[in-house]
Amino acid sequence: MSNLPADLKYTKTHEWVRDNGDGTVTVGITDHAQDALGDIVFVEVPENGRTVAAEEASAVVESVKAASDIYSPLAGEIVEGNAALADTPDAINTSPYEDGWIFRLTPADMGALAGLLDAAAYEQIVADES
Amino acid sequence: MALRTPLHSEHARLGARLVPFGGWDMPLHYGSQIEEHDAVREHAGMFDVSHMCPVDIEGPDAQGFLRRLLANDVAKLKTVGKALYSCMLNDSGGVVDDLIVYLRGPAGHYRLVVNAGTADKDLAWLEARREGFDVEIRRRDDLAMIAVQGPRARELTATCLPREMAESALELAPFNATECGGWFIARTGYTGEDGFEILLPADHVVDLWSVLLDAGVRPCGLGARDTLRLEAGMNLYGQDMGEDVGPLEAGLEWTIAWEPAERDFIGRAALEELRASPERREFVGLLLTGRGVLRAHQTVLSHGREVGEITSGGFAPTLQRSIALARVAPGLGETCEVDIRGKPVPARIVKPPFVRQGRILVEL
CATH class of the missing domain: 2.40.30.110 (Aminomethyltransferase beta-barrel domains)
Structure with a gap:
């Protein structure tokens, strides 16, 4: 079974969201998602200051197999993309919840975070897919 | 229901991610596609390619039949065991399939190895054009196939073969094959590295796979096979060429035997027209x-x-x-x-x- 930290929120499109407690959240893809994609070889992160809508394609992760859009779980403004992924895209494979984070954003409405999936609900979605 | 090779349970045991390919359930990778790719470039890897289809063509007119059906010329195969890569074309010069043909005996015994997804189409194509040729066309679904590839592939494979077979395998020049007791060992591949492709009775293939594994040959999936062939500049049928795009626009002119000019292979007229075209x-x-x-x-x-x-x-x-x-x-x-x-x-x-x-x- 893949690793699913209980303190994160999740989306049905396999992103995770961490509340940084400073008005920003960090977004990445789940352990299950990186495993399904295979070796990741390129990541296109969003530019700082870009305004994104909820469920808008905001980054691209390319594995040896294919390119996959990463959807912003919440509406808001991008404050930082993970520049280290330019040289080490495989950090998403080896450390999906830490070094492999993809972008940080300031949500327009922090309250919307509560509407995302918890670990148990996401785990059920993954189980139903397989 | 997807077809399964005789190695299917071995792939599952090794933790392969299985995907549909050409009507078959095949391993994409066994964990890391990149590590498998590197193993073939630096050491030795093996691929289950049992989905590919051997077709034996024999009979007094076998050579004449293949000289009509293939864009490359099997008359170039002067010694038993020699291999030739060729396209099989349609009348408009598009590719029905690409294949390797081996000469197996001086009396016109040939073996083709064709792609998995096109095997049924190829057989029908061959059958529909055999009239007037005294040939026997036999699909060899009883054979399985493992490709062992990499700088150490031949040496490691040799340790897994009976002594006599190992000796003749190690003596093979590139693009040549040898046969022994129903096993067919060719120094060919689809990775740009040295190695063997081994055709053998399906009920022997699990044993060979297991001894190769014990010898340190790494199992590799279709993912690594694709990046290896891409780096090696080798075409994939249905992607780089197909029924609507022929060899002249797919980097395969070297596989067309224009000489002798009187050899009238299927697709020749269309190729000659395109050959001179500025639109090519x-x-x-x-x-x-x-x-x-x-x-x-x-x-x-x-x-x-x-x-x-x-x-x-x-x-x-x-x-x-x-x-x-x-x-x-x-x-x-x-x-x-x-x-x-x-x-x-x-x-x-x-x-x-x-x-x-x-x-x-x-x-x-």
Whole structure:
């Protein structure tokens, strides 16, 4: 079974969201998602200051197999993309919840975070897919 | 219901991710596609290619039949065991399939190895054109096939074979095969590395796979097979060429035997017409110099104008860069751009192959 930290929120499109407690959240893809994609070889992160809508394609992760859009779980403004992924895209494979984070954003409405999936609900979605 | 090779349970036991391919359930990778790719470039890897289809063609007219059906000329096969790569064309010069043909006996015994997804079509194509030729066409579904590839592949495989078979296998020149007791060992492959492709009775294949595994040969999936062949500049049927695109626009002119001029192979007239045409597109390699990953079907641009399309692309682990094969308008020069998600990204036009025998052949 893949690793699913209980303190994160999740989306049905396999992103995770961490509340940084400073008005920003960090977004990445789940352990299950990186495993399904295979070796990741390129990541296109969003530019700082870009305004994104909820469920808008905001980054691209390319594995040896294919390119996959990463959807912003919440509406808001991008404050930082993970520049280290330019040289080490495989950090998403080896450390999906830490070094492999993809972008940080300031949500327009922090309250919307509560509407995302918890670990148990996401785990059920993954189980139903397989 | 997808077909399964005799090694299916071995793949499952090794933790393979299985995917549908050409009607078969095949391993994509066993954990890391890139590590499998590197194992073949640096050491030795093995692929279950039992989905590929051997077809034996025998009889007094076997040579005449294949000289009519194939764009390359089997009359070039002068010694038993010699192999030839060829396209089998339709009347308009498109490719029905690409294949390897081996001469098995001086009296016109041949073995073709054709692609999995096209095997039924190929057999029907051959059957429909046999009239007037005294030939027997036999599909060999009773055989399985393992490709062992890499700089140490031959040496490690030899330790897994009976002594007599090992000796004759090690003596093989490239693109030659030897047979012993129903086993057929060829020094061929689809990775750009040295190695063997071994055809053997399906009920022996699990044993061979197991001893190769014990000898340190790494199991590799279709994912690594695709990046290895792409770096080696080898075409994939249905992607780089097909029924609508023939060898002249797929970098395969070297496989057409124009001489002797009187040999009337199927597709010849159409090829001769295209050969002289100024419209004929070129088949080139691309090396991405900007950021991103090249993928099949992306548009190639030159000074903002659409000039072609990528047929195969991806990340090349040996080069640590993205590369592609592309069909483009003639005379583009040394650089172009590729449309990646709406943005033009610069690339260099190079001559494939990108990698052979572990060596990088393009300037990075």
